[in-house]
Amino acid sequence: MSNRNFMTLGLSVTIAIKAADYQLSAEKASSLTAVFQEILSVFLAYSHRSYIIPVKRLCMDVLRHSGDPLRVYMDLEAGRRRSGREDLFISYHAKDDVQSTYAGALFHNGRNYHISSYKNNETLVYWSSSRCLSQRNQLAKSFLRLLPHHSFGKCLNNVGGLDMALSFYPECTNDANTPKWWDHLHCAMSHYKFVLAIENTVTESYVTEKLFYALDSGAVPIYFGAPNVLDFVPPHSIIDGTKFRSMEELASYVKALANDPVAYAEYHAWRRCGVLGNYAKARATSLDTLPCRLCEAVSKKGGRNARTE
Secondary structure, eight states: OEEEEEEEEEEEEEEEEEOTSSSOHHHHHHHHHHHHHHHHHHTTTTSOOOOOOOOHHHHHHHOOOOTOOOEEEOOSTTOOOSSSSSSSEESSTTTEEEEEEEOOSSGTTTTOOOOOOOOOEEEEEEEEEEEEOHHHHHHHHHTTTTTTTESSSSOOOOOTTTTTHHHGGGGGOOOOTTEEEEEEEHHHHEEEEEEEEEEESSOOOOOOOHHHHHHHTTTTEESOTTTTGGGGTTOOOEEEEGSSSSHHHHHHHHEEEEOHHHHHHHGGGGTTTTHHHOOOOOOOOHHGGGGHHHHHHHHHHTGGGGOOO
16 A cells, blocks of 8 residues: 655655555566555655555545645556545546556566567467466366466466476566566567456456557457447557457467468557557556646646635
């Protein structure tokens, strides 16, 4: 849980970030910690003082009075529930006060970004999950049984242990700054043509790092999640698993694509053009740009002089 009071460009705000209320995987918790520290450091650069305010106290506190700091509440989880006392609400959804997608670079801090030039032509699919949700496990199992794959996480592991990514791909250990086994999974997945990405929750606009890790690794994501996922990714860059009538039909498509160099290359054509289209919009509203966009939102409200309800 991270909460701070900031004086930024003369406008004071109280920020509450909801994170620790969830049973996060070690991998995601590590990323969240790095991201929030990065965001907070931007504000602290202009801060006269800071102090911790528990989210529960923020929610239960009396209504804000004129001259008090604006209260900002951030919830990036699928439920995206407001605290009920905030003046600005940050979530992954464009309908809320300030959007913060998972598409930027900040969420990936601390990762080993070695990208392999080699793609495994025999083992086609990479998957890694260590939060073994029954529905997601069943979906993954029904698909992976049809294709040669490696599963490196705790769930459906078929490679002999959690640290086997480094045994399979010793070049992934070249970065001494990433000591945890999960920090090297991005490097490991770059060896595969396809990465299976399944969200914990299927809801509109909830597109998380699972998909963007796969894109950044140079693989083609096979995605199950937000129905409007195309609003967040480059054109013709992913395979939406929900668009197939059966897992067998999806697996047949993946096999055919793996054996067709031209068709497979078309899924990577966007990389020659860089960040564009809906992907550019998703990057522009990511955690990378959140501090500046939040300052703008606070300024538009009038900061401490903002009207109270």
